[in-house]
Amino acid sequence: MRKPVLIICGVLVLAAAAFLLFGRSGTPGDTSPEAGFARDMAAHHAQAVDMAFTIRDKGPAKEISSLAFDIINTQANQRGMFLGWLQQWGLGQATDQRPMAWMSGHGHNAAAVPGLQGGLMPGMASTQELTQLKQAQGQQAEVLFLQLMIRHHEGGVQMAEGLRQLSTRSEVVGMAQKIIDGQTGEIKLMTDLLGKRGAQPLPSILKPQ
Structure with missing residues (x-):
């Protein structure tokens, strides 16, 4: 009798794990990579939008103002999609x-992610850096923003x-690819804008290819 009981217990454990990851009817669960990505990226985008508003309100050069406008619109819209997914x-x-944390337990070590320092997500500006951006003026503000x-x-x-x-869910993977393509292109643009101002980017947090 012991073997059938063990089998039943094993099935129940697997079912519970599947519920946490995928929820009901195959949708992502609370601890899934998709849910974690949506939450973290929504917060990540919110800071980018805030920084873009900060520089835009300083009346920067036209190319910086246009970049800030694009970041505000693109990332605000994407953030709305992330929050909509969570609601759905x-x-x-x-x-x-x-x-x-969504990268932990899925063959990744979140603590080893480049740029993950002080509990912040990769690339996030610190409170001190945001204060510096708000206080900076002119070209100094443009350089720091970039x-x-x-x-x-x-x-x-x-x-x-x-x-x-980590995911095979088409809408989430598709959005991730859009972020990779769009932000990689903007990184090149911003690097060029820095060069025109006689400045260089901060040390990269991306792994060498």
Whole structure:
């Protein structure tokens, strides 16, 4: 009798694990990579939008203003999609899990993700850096914005690449690829804009290819 009981217990454990990962009817569960990515990327995008508003309100050069406008619109729209997915999946927008925890337990070590320092997601600006950006003026503000946003985009690319390795859900993987393509292109643009101002990006947090 012991063997059938063990088999039943094993099935129940697997069922519970599947529920946590995929929820009901095959939708992502609360601890799934998809849910973690949506929550973390929503917060990540929110900071990018905030920084873009900060520089735009300083009346920067036309090319910086246009870049800020694009970041505000693109990332605000994508953030809305992330939050919409969570609502569609019946999941809360907030969680008690630490940032990037969705990469742990899935063959990845979140603590080893480049740029993950002080509990912040990769590429996130610190409170001190955000204060510096708000206080800076003129070309100094433009340079600092570009440096912080390049690193921020590198973090977004890092997160999107991590999700792409963990998920087969088409809409989430498709969005991750859009982030990789779009932000990689903007990194090149911002690097060129820095060069025109006689400045260089901050040390890259991306792994060498």
